[in-house]
Amino acid sequence: MLLSLARELRREVHSLGVTGGQVMLLIGIKNNPGLSQRELAERERISGAAASVHVDRLERAGLVRRTRSETDRRRIGLEVTPKGLRVLEQVRKRRTAWLAERLELLDPEQRAAIDGAIEPLRALL
Numbered sequence: 001m002l003l004s005l006a007r008e009l010r011r012e013v014h015s016l017g018v019t020g021g022q023v024m025l026l027i028g029i030k031n032n033p034g035l036s037q038r039e040l041a042e043r044e045r046i047s048g049a050a051a052s053v054h055v056d057r058l059e060r061a062g063l064v065r066r067t068r069s070e071t072d073r074r075r076i077g078l079e080v081t082p083k084g085l086r087v088l089e090q091v092r093k094r095r096t097a098w099l100a101e102r103l104e105l106l107d108p109e110q111r112a113a114i115d116g117a118i119e120p121l122r123a124l125l
Helices: 001-011 020-031 037-044 048-060 080-103 108-124
Strands: 062-068 076-080
Touching: 001 020, 001 080, 020 037, 020 048, 020 076, 020 080, 037 048, 037 076, 048 062, 076 080
Parallel strands: none
Antiparallel strands: 062 076
8 A cells, every 4th residue: 555655656756757766866865965876876775787877867867966075086976956956846746735635535534544654654664
């Protein structure tokens, strides 16, 4: 059930020109500016080659940029561009609207049950 919900939320962003996986990478980079491509791959549990392909696509789309560290010129970090931040904001708004519309269809008892399940689910994460 939760997987279906996650899948639907990922699909909701396709019209913005990004995939759910790309959104997850953007969020990871946004939350950890300067993260290296290797570190991103480790955090997201993907191969270095897959991370490279995804970061290249995000960079070509103007959503992320690679930046050389000021303290270690060998280190290349990643950061989300202003365009990438706008996409993430649109993603958040679209997903929130999608979920709010569906929650409105539920009766108060069903919404209360979901509300009661949030903390136990959060504890799992």
